[in-house]
Amino acid sequence: MPLLEPDVAPLAPASTPSADRADPAIAGGVREPLAGELGAIVGDAGLLGRASDLIRYASDASPYRMIPAAVVRPRGVEQVAALMSYCRETSMPLVFRSGGTSLNGQSQTAGVMADVRHHWGGVEVLDDAGLRVRVKPGAILGHVNRVLLPYGRRLGPDPASTDIATVGGVVANNSGGMRCGVPHDSYQTVAELTFALPSGTVIDTGAPGAAERFAAAEPELAAGLAEIRDALRSDADLRERVRRKFEIKNTTGYRLCAFLDADEPLEIFRRLLVGSEGTLAFIAEAVFETVPKPAATTLAWVHFDSIEDATAPVGDLVAAGATAVELMVAPALMVAANSIPGTPEYWKELPLESAALLIEFGADDIDGLAVGEAAADGVLEGHKPFRLVDFTRDPETIELFWRVREGLHGLIGRLRPPGTALIVEDVCVPPARIAEAAGELRELLGAHGFLAGVAGHASAGNLHFMLTPDFAQPEDIERYESFMTALVDLILDGYDGSLKAEHGTGVNMAPFVEREWGAAATELMWRIKGLADPDGVLGPGVVLNRDPACHLANLKTTPEIEEEATACVECGFCEPVCPSRHLTTTPRQRIVLRREMARQEPGSPLLAKLLEEYEYDAVETCAADGSCAAACPLGIDTGKVVKGLRSAQHGPREEGAALRAAQRWAAVE
Numbered sequence: 001m002p003l004l005e006p007d008v009a010p011l012a013p014a015s016t017p018s019a020d021r022a023d024p025a026i027a028g029g030v031r032e033p034l035a036g037e038l039g040a041i042v043g044d045a046g047l048l049g050r051a052s053d054l055i056r057y058a059s060d061a062s063p064y065r066m067i068p069a070a071v072v073r074p075r076g077v078e079q080v081a082a083l084m085s086y087c088r089e090t091s092m093p094l095v096f097r098s099g100g101t102s103l104n105g106q107s108q109t110a111g112v113m114a115d116v117r118h119h120w121g122g123v124e125v126l127d128d129a130g131l132r133v134r135v136k137p138g139a140i141l142g143h144v145n146r147v148l149l150p151y152g153r154r155l156g157p158d159p160a161s162t163d164i165a166t167v168g169g170v171v172a173n174n175s176g177g178m179r180c181g182v183p184h185d186s187y188q189t190v191a192e193l194t195f196a197l198p199s200g201t202v203i204d205t206g207a208p209g210a211a212e213r214f215a216a217a218e219p220e221l222a223a224g225l226a227e228i229r230d231a232l233r234s235d236a237d238l239r240e241r242v243r244r245k246f247e248i249k250n251t252t253g254y255r256l257c258a259f260l261d262a263d264e265p266l267e268i269f270r271r272l273l274v275g276s277e278g279t280l281a282f283i284a285e286a287v288f289e290t291v292p293k294p295a296a297t298t299l300a301w302v303h304f305d306s307i308e309d310a311t312a313p314v315g316d317l318v319a320a321g322a323t324a325v326e327l328m329v330a331p332a333l334m335v336a337a338n339s340i341p342g343t344p345e346y347w348k349e350l351p352l353e354s355a356a357l358l359i360e361f362g363a364d365d366i367d368g369l370a371v372g373e374a375a376a377d378g379v380l381e382g383h384k385p386f387r388l389v390d391f392t393r394d395p396e397t398i399e400l401f402w403r404v405r406e407g408l409h410g411l412i413g414r415l416r417p418p419g420t421a422l423i424v425e426d427v428c429v430p431p432a433r434i435a436e437a438a439g440e441l442r443e444l445l446g447a448h449g450f451l452a453g454v455a456g457h458a459s460a461g462n463l464h465f466m467l468t469p470d471f472a473q474p475e476d477i478e479r480y481e482s483f484m485t486a487l488v489d490l491i492l493d494g495y496d497g498s499l500k501a502e503h504g505t506g507v508n509m510a511p512f513v514e515r516e517w518g519a520a521a522t523e524l525m526w527r528i529k530g531l532a533d534p535d536g537v538l539g540p541g542v543v544l545n546r547d548p549a550c551h552l553a554n555l556k557t558t559p560e561i562e563e564e565a566t567a568c569v570e571c572g573f574c575e576p577v578c579p580s581r582h583l584t585t586t587p588r589q590r591i592v593l594r595r596e597m598a599r600q601e602p603g604s605p606l607l608a609k610l611l612e613e614y615e616y617d618a619v620e621t622c623a624a625d626g627s628c629a630a631a632c633p634l635g636i637d638t639g640k641v642v643k644g645l646r647s648a649q650h651g652p653r654e655e656g657a658a659l660r661a662a663q664r665w666a667a668v669e
């Protein structure tokens with residue numbers, strides 16, 4: 001081997017062959033004729049056809065992993081339409097991947113994956129006051145909000161993943177957050193959509209004559225939607241049930257409320273696309289009505305003896321104008337106190353059974369903040385928090401407190417046992433019953449050996465908790481299965497709640513859609529799918545799935561790699577800041593590739609190929625500037641891993657040769 005040619009052997013991680021390793025046959029990349037046929041649609045540059053490309057796109061923030069047959073980066077809606085047409089002809093699944101932060105397996109496929117973030121950015125403010133904004137689906141939510149900042153406006157949906165999640169993903173999942181609740185989610189704030197159907201029809205719902213064009217181009221779809229509308233409206237029980245279930249956050253199944261909220265088929269379909277998780281059509285553009293962003297905010301942690309006491313004032317606080325009311329239990333705050341510098345010392349000593357509310361009021365000026373604080377004091381007077389309520393208006397402290405609330409995922413991610421997954425669950429119950437539900441959930445979690453911590457958007461009745469099973473252990477898959485079955489029973493039988501409040505159904509809750517909605521409503525959902533996507537190519541198995549165990553298939557293992565990165569939860573928060581993201585790979589992808597190398601058996605041709613491609617994609621093109629560590633909720637510095645790999649490749653022999661070459665550089669030149 002020539003001295004200056006890199007030796008990739010030292011890059012190989014310790015091998016821990018696992019059952020979910022990729023088939024070594026993909027070492028050659030995308031097979032023919034698929035590669036050639038896709039290349040003809042998206043061009044050679046639009047086809048990501050190497051083994052590394054298939055592996056780096058296989059994982060997202062969910063506990064699932066599927067290896068795509070090909071990855072493409074379409075440009076323009078015509079190419080997307082051509083891809084859909086190709087997939088229909090060849091019966092090949094097509095899935096859209098944008099930020100890749102979905103938590104339930106909805107942006108994964110063994111078919112064709114279309115990266116619809118790469119060429120799909122763009123924001124246009126439509127009026128002088130920033131009341132409406134036109135956005136491309138690949139635009140990152142946080143970037144859109146920065147454009148809207150000078151207008152004192154922002155988008156309604158506010159997931160904690162705002163700095164990576166894209167508009168396409170947010171609309172397709174109907175994602176929410178701490179402040180948006182039901183009134184400001186995408187369903188309520190998207191005014192117009194441009195979409196492409198699998199048939200190739202492209203409609204801009206805001207264009208003049210759009211309804212007529214839709215009816216003419218898609219007569220069966222339009223007529224079918226009108227029939228479902230009439231059937232639903234004439235069934236009083238179902239109508240009432242649909243209304244009631246969408247009073248709280250709900251992303252289980254399709255949004256049947258569209259048939260009650262709109263009369264015209266096109267308007268019904270536009271509403272159905274919100275929360276459809278890429279299974280009905282491609283969203284090419286969205287126009288949002290924006291919401292006001294308060295100029296100033298004030299924030300307080302308010303501590304109570306129990307979850308019941310903490311949740312009692314929530315309704316009155318919301319009525320008093322609180323813009324956010326978040327619930328956290330004491331153990332979570334204690335973990336934060338021991339991990340996040342600057343958090344209050346007293347958190348370390350909180351009574352274990354206590355719980356806290358994080359209460360926010362917003363206003364246009366300081367006087368307005370005082371009004372909110374006084375209103376909160378009035379509400380809390382009758383509720384006996386065990387510490388003095390102390391609002392802060394200091395922006396740095398406010399940022400720290402939000403970091404604690406939003407950083408729970410990262411904290412648990414960092415502290416969980418090596419090799420385990422990190423799964424975020426997301427249920428919703430009527431807000432008045434949140435204390436009861438939180439108590440029962442904690443018991444259920446404890447009974448299954450999971451961390452009995454819950455947190456949530458208290459004002460919306462939306463509870464989140466985390467599971468950390470090790471999917472390399474069959475008994476942990478069983479434990480997970482039995483927990484999920486019990487969870488479904490608890491939320492549906494006990495509360496008639498939502499199995500997914502804001503994260504989307506994915507494949508994770510797809511087997512339970514009928515359990516939540518009943519046979520009649522679920523049948524309507526299947527009809528919607530059949531009308532929009534008759535060949536079933538868009539995200540098959542996502543949202544609706546006839547396999548009762550699909551939530552237990554394709555669970556990914558988490559093999560250990562370098563200590564710095566081994567806790568990575570594959571959330572993707574590091575991607576938008578990585579200098580090499582448009583050139584080669586991102587930090588998440590560097591880690592995902594290493595995990596696959598670890599899964600492979602020694603001598604596997606796929607391992608050899610991944611190592612070869614890793615040299616340039618991951619090692620040589622990493623800026624190693626630590627920017628990923630600043631964005632990572634776990635503080636992982638992938639650059640540090642890469643520096644370690646570089647030094648592993650450069651032993652004393654190579655160092656000596658480099659030194660000698662440097663000392664005689666004139667001769668070398």
Ligand SMILES: Cc1cc2nc3c(=O)[nH]c(=O)nc-3n(C[C@H](O)[C@H](O)[C@H](O)COP(=O)(O)OP(=O)(O)OC[C@H]3O[C@@H](n4cnc5c(N)ncnc54)[C@H](O)[C@@H]3O)c2cc1C
Pocket residue numbers: 060061095096097098099100101102103106107116137158159160161164165166167168169170171172173174175176177178276277278279281282283284409502503504539571
């Ligand atoms: C740490 C962490 C915190 C999170 N916090 C929250 C939270 O607070 N609230 C919340 O609701 N969610 C949260 N999420 C989940 C996730 O971030 C959101 O669901 C987000 O909106 C997904 O956006 P994305 O761009 O990553 O989409 P992706 O995951 O890439 O895709 C999401 C879905 O949209 C489809 N899709 C994407 N683009 C299009 C398009 N153009 N047309 C049609 N379909 C499309 C995909 O096929 C897929 O079904 C969190 C995730 C993580 C990892």
Ligand code: SF4
Pocket residue numbers: 567568569570571572573574575587588591631632633634635636638
């Ligand atoms: S390195 Fe950090 S930010 Fe990047 S995917 Fe892993 S956990 Fe997420």
